[in-house]
Amino acid sequence: SQTIHQWPATLVQPVGSPLSLECTVEGTSNPNLYWYRQAAGRGLQLLFYSVGIGQISSEVPQNLSASRPQDRQFILSSKKLLLSDSGFYLCAWSVRVRNTEAFFGQGTRLTVV
């Protein structure tokens, strides 16, 4: 069966510090991968998605970047965090069939102080 791992679960970082959140998927090959963020009082905003190694699509201009160094690994990064980067970050994966659902990780609560 497929599983998705996301870490860390919580993170408190000072403004201006770097960020690296990691997500890995097991039990499937060549998944589509996604990073979402839920800011306070808002829904899930798509940040990045990837259909293959090194292929990243960015949905909104921001202070974050994403990378996919391996087929089942998706990394969300920032060189210098802003207060506005605080939020709940979710990684998700789906198979490459257009009408299947996405499966989510447990999420990372990021607080920038």
Added chain:
Amino acid sequence: ILNVEQSPQSLHVQEGDSTNFTCSFPSSNFYALHWYRWETAKSPEALFVMTLNGDEKKKGRISATLNTKEGYSYLYIKGSQPEDSATYLCAFRARGTTSGTYKYIFGTGTRLKVLA
């Protein structure tokens, strides 16, 4: 920019009440509409995937309908229970920028609280 809207934003109902929420999405270039339930401290969990106009799906006391021509879906909960308390999200599956790829655009969700 693709806009997916949900209403109401939040809802309090008494145990045993039936309730429904709305998801509005673009009516053009439709591929699929997904409903998720998101409980606090857990991952969003898929409820339904709906693809055809007029689709009706049911899982226990929860059901959903789909109208792709006018761009809306309803989620119904019959006889609400405290364990139904969660945020209910809908997601519109849209074409990605790369040919053959897709992405999920989520609404802001409806937060349901069922009071015992």
